[in-house]
Amino acid sequence: MSAHQEELERLLQTPVGQIAAERPAAVVVFREAGINFWTEGRRTLEAACAAQRLDPGKVVAQLERRERQTPSENPQYQRKPPAHLSDAELIRQIESGHHSFARIVLRRLEALAERLARRGLVAAEFPAEVELLSCRIEEHLVREETLLFPRILAGAPSLVTRRLCRELREEHHFLYAALEDLRRELAPQVSQDPNGTLFLHCLDEFLEDATVHFHLESNLLFARVERSTRASGTGF
Numbered sequence: 001m002s003a004h005q006e007e008l009e010r011l012l013q014t015p016v017g018q019i020a021a022e023r024p025a026a027v028v029v030f031r032e033a034g035i036n037f038w039t040e041g042r043r044t045l046e047a048a049c050a051a052q053r054l055d056p057g058k059v060v061a062q063l064e065r066r067e068r069q070t071p072s073e074n075p076q077y078q079r080k081p082p083a084h085l086s087d088a089e090l091i092r093q094i095e096s097g098h099h100s101f102a103r104i105v106l107r108r109l110e111a112l113a114e115r116l117a118r119r120g121l122v123a124a125e126f127p128a129e130v131e132l133l134s135c136r137i138e139e140h141l142v143r144e145e146t147l148l149f150p151r152i153l154a155g156a157p158s159l160v161t162r163r164l165c166r167e168l169r170e171e172h173h174f175l176y177a178a179l180e181d182l183r184r185e186l187a188p189q190v191s192q193d194p195n196g197t198l199f200l201h202c203l204d205e206f207l208e209d210a211t212v213h214f215h216l217e218s219n220l221l222f223a224r225v226e227r228s229t230r231a232s233g234t235g236f
Contacts, residue, residue: 012056016048017041017219021083025066027212033059038215039173043065082216090221091149098213099141106134112199120192133178140171144217152221157229165222172214179207 011019016037020026030037035048049056082090113130116122148168151161183203190196 004216008057008060010213011060012046012049013044016045017215018083019045019075020215021220022081023063023067024081026063027215029059029063029066030212031208033062034083035059038218039176041215041219044137072202082220087152087221087224090216091153094213094216094221095145095149098209098216099145101209102137102141102206102213105202105209106137109199109206110134110204112195112202115195116190116193116199118192118197121193121196122186130182133175133182136178137175140175145166152225157225161225165225169218169222172218176207176210176214179203183207 016026016030016035016040020030020041027037029035030048034052035045035054036043037048040048043051045059046056049059060068063197080089082093085093110127110131113122113127117124118126139215143164148161148164150206151158151164187200190199
């Protein structure tokens with residue numbers, strides 16, 4: 001077996017969440033291929049490709065092509081791979097990038113929801129529903145910023161820290177599912193209206209960013225906490 005074949009076999013047996021954390025180009029390739037690297041991040045690349053009826057060799061070839069592109073073609077790949085970031089660097093990236101982006105888009109969605117209601121395209125209570133979901137997401141972000149992240153940065157593994165990770169990971173699933181449900185139910189009503197199209201576009205942007213955001217937390221940052229608490233004997 002050649003060195004390239006050995007590397008291919010190793011990659012096929014690697015969890016997709018780990019690949020996405022170590023090789024930034026994989027985030028784009030997996031998203032385009034429909035491979036779920038967040039909620040099913042522990043699935044091997046071989047299993048993920050089988051689930052989507054994809055040729056794993058072609059997926060790996062596409063990943064390698066992406067990685068060969070120049071920095072000017074893919075400036076995001078100049079960043080240090082997330083798996084190589086310290087906890088402090090990763091938290092800084094999450095807060096300054098994903099949390100800030102989420103808050104900007106949520107305010108935009110709230111304003112567009114009001115506009116859709118005024119035009120009679122959605123029920124009168126729709127803006128309140130969007131605002132409530134926005135409040136739940138904001139509460140989630142605040143819990144991370146004020147409760148979890150300071151504990152991680154303090155560096156002492158604890159049962160409380162691990163339980164917070166578990167609760168916040170569960171919230172990721174709930175919030176993402178709620179946003180997907182919102183889009184699925186809304187699209188038939190508003191997709192022919194410019195304001196409705198804009199709302200759906202903003203929601204798609206949020207979902208796309210959330211996929212990476214939640215992956216970095218669930219599969220990388222929270223996983224580190226869980227490993228450290230198990231190693232220190234503070235698991236449950």
